Amino acid sequence: MNNVVFGQYYPTGSVVHRLDARIKLLAVIFYIITVFFIRDYVMYAAMFVFIIGLTLVAKIPLKVLLRTVRTIVFLVLVTSIINLFFTTGEVLWVHWKFIKIYKEGVEHAIKLALRLILLMLFPSLLTLTTTPMELTDALESLMKPLKLIKVPVHAIALIMSIALRMIPILMEETNKIMLAQKARGADFDTGGALKKAKAMVPVLVPLFVGAFRRADELALAMDARCYSSVAKRTKYKVMRLTAKDFVAGFICFAVFSLVFLNKYLWPFDQMVLALFK
Amino acid sequence: MAIKFEKVTYEYPAEDNAVVAVKNVDLEIEDGSFVCICGENGSGKSTLAKLMNGLLQPTSGVVTVDGKTTATEEEEELFAIRQKVGMVFQNPDNQMIASIIEDEIAFGPENLGVPREEIGERIEYALSAVGMTEYRHNTPYKLSGGQKQRIAIAAVLAMRPEVLVLDESTAMLDPKGRAEVLKVAHELNDQGITIVLITHFMEEATQADRVVVMSEGRVVMDGTPEEIFRDRASIEKYDLELPITDAIAADLLQAGLPLEDKIYSEKTLAEAICRLK
Incomplete structure (x- = not known):
């Protein structure tokens, strides 16, 4: 992990x-x-x-x-x-x-x-x-020059860093859901590729639902902290x-x-x- | 007067059956106070919180922060309100943006356009206020729930708010984490920050200046913890649970034992019972 x-x-x-x-x-x-x-x-x-x-x-x-x-x-x-x-x-x-x-x-x-x-x-x-x-x-x-042609550089970078932050959290959630399904008799380890892929469906559905709920809450938390992609922000870490x-x-x-x-x-x-x- | 509700109603927009979450609420939250808003699930307490910083805008009635209404479309005015009224949510994992703690805390001030040097100072202040200075360069992933929530509080503190709204911020924590967060909240209150603590744990209300109880979207009780806890009939009516010490004390009082009519902690109650002959 x-x-x-x-x-x-x-x-x-x-x-x-x-x-x-x-x-x-x-x-x-x-x-x-x-x-x-x-x-x-x-x-x-x-x-x-x-x-x-x-x-x-x-x-x-x-x-x-x-x-x-x-x-x-x-x-x-x-x-x-x-x-x-x-x-x-x-x-x-x-x-x-x-x-x-x-x-x-x-x-x-x-x-x-x-x-x-x-x-x-x-x-x-x-x-x-x-x-x-x-x-x-x-x-x-490095993408800063693209701002001139109206590419939302900051938003793209923010999306990437949030994705990075969410990876371990979603991994943990996947593990949890798989354990919960296993406890109720789900089988992820046997059978061919197709059977294994099918077994993942009941894992992916709650995972996606959870991810959307998280996204909602995160957006609210960002609003509460005055995030705006258009306003003039300062940057704490300068390279x-x-x-x-x-x-x-x-x-x-x-x-x-x-x-x-x-x-x-x-x-x-x-x-x-x-x-x- | 920090936050003022005047005949505020909020209705969640839904096509077939609109849910009225807050009904005709009048409430004033005074500067520097520690207010605890309690209520069962679905009582409208979280909606009330989101009305305080304009995340939600009232369907009717007016919410004002320092005299300014939250019902504005102007981003600048909304941001001014959200800077004054900081908010911490329930799930610590769903409100963090960055993978490094100092970046997380810098996010709010960056959004406000605070100059770089000052952001550094604010990070230092915010982390020391919640007692997490040594974690500045760590990732939040490995922290305990209580520590994550303290980081979330620090992230709001770095915006220098006047009011801190804790929207069920203790609900997902273990007792130790809950105690950590409450301790920080009281320390901040001592420094003059107004605290609005939204919770369904009644024992968190014992140390508040004032307790507001909500039920079905209305404010049904409002008073000091002593006044609220003494009114056992209402407590039962609104499905609240007294802290165990108060429940015991109240039962003993009712049985005619000579206990004082006040709020006991575990320790003081045990001592008082030992003194009984």
Whole structure:
């Protein structure tokens, strides 16, 4: 239950944890774009080294970081296998009955797997080092320009933070309702997927009714405390960028631009590979 | 005169059968007093509370706060009233907005547009007033019911109200939590804040300056706790339950034992009985 409150936040109090969430969020966005521009294995390796380095600085055990990859193992396997068998190319490596595996297919499959794993790792590092509340605040701050085109930025951020607050409460309520149903003979653990799904209906109905009642009361409590989405509010917590945020931003920027340099201007990975030949 | 009701009627709008929750009520709540409003379920006491800060507006009659009517459409005027008359509700989980206690307390002042530095001071004041200073950076999720309700009170105190309405705020708490909340309420009353305590526990009325009993939408009894508790016929008529000590004292008095006609606590009653020969 405790895990739910802070998502997968892993507190160690490291420098990475204390960085401004906006910098971290921006870094992740640019990182995701960057990953699609990685050209060769050397740069993949460099990216892994960068992430492992960051993990060490964040004082997060590598085991914890790798655990986040587990959720996408299936996806990685399926997409790799499909690519392996269905990519055609020029150099045929295996030809057995109707199965043809080309050199390009193997390369494609490996790169895709590496790319998916990389795409999972860095954002996981973000959620491991940043609380959902900080992320919400960061989003609100980054979306501020959208106010100009009348997007209700504050309301969106408030909805997100209330949702975060309600998750553990609704989890607890779900448990309570399930126990109450079990006490009256309900069975949630046996049968096929369909039967299990059907068994959840009597849990979901009271849960939804309860959620709406809560929403009503919460709205009343917010009214009583003068909440208005249009009035001019002040903000108690202000995010301030410090020197370390600029340094971190610069480091990320430098690493990511290496990828682009490598792809478009300066293929140094070829030189490294040439050394080994 | 803090809050004044003049011939106030409130009817819940319903298509087929409208429910009249409050009928023709005249009531004045004086500055600095501790008023307890009692009544069985459906007696209209909660509706009465919501009329005090304009969450509900009377169908007929007038409710005024410091001379200003609550029947206004102007958000600014309504907010001025709600800032003066703070309200704490029954379920602590359904009135908290933020996941961190200091953010929760900052919410009201933020809505009022209080400058940032002052919000910090107000958070400090509000938390110390309810004795929760050390929880400032915690999440409310792990607190006990009594502690959560004290945080809800602090969240209202940070708006610097003149009147604090506790709308059945003790109903969901265990005896310990109830005692905590009552203690805070009395301390705040000593500091000059008017308290309106709405409850169906008669023992909470014993320490009030004044007890108002409601039944079927009307004010049926109004007086000091002594006056109210002495009138046993009416107490029974309105389905109220005397605190156990008072019930015992009243029975003993009726049986002709020489007890004083006053309100006893558990301890003083035990002592008085021991002194009987």
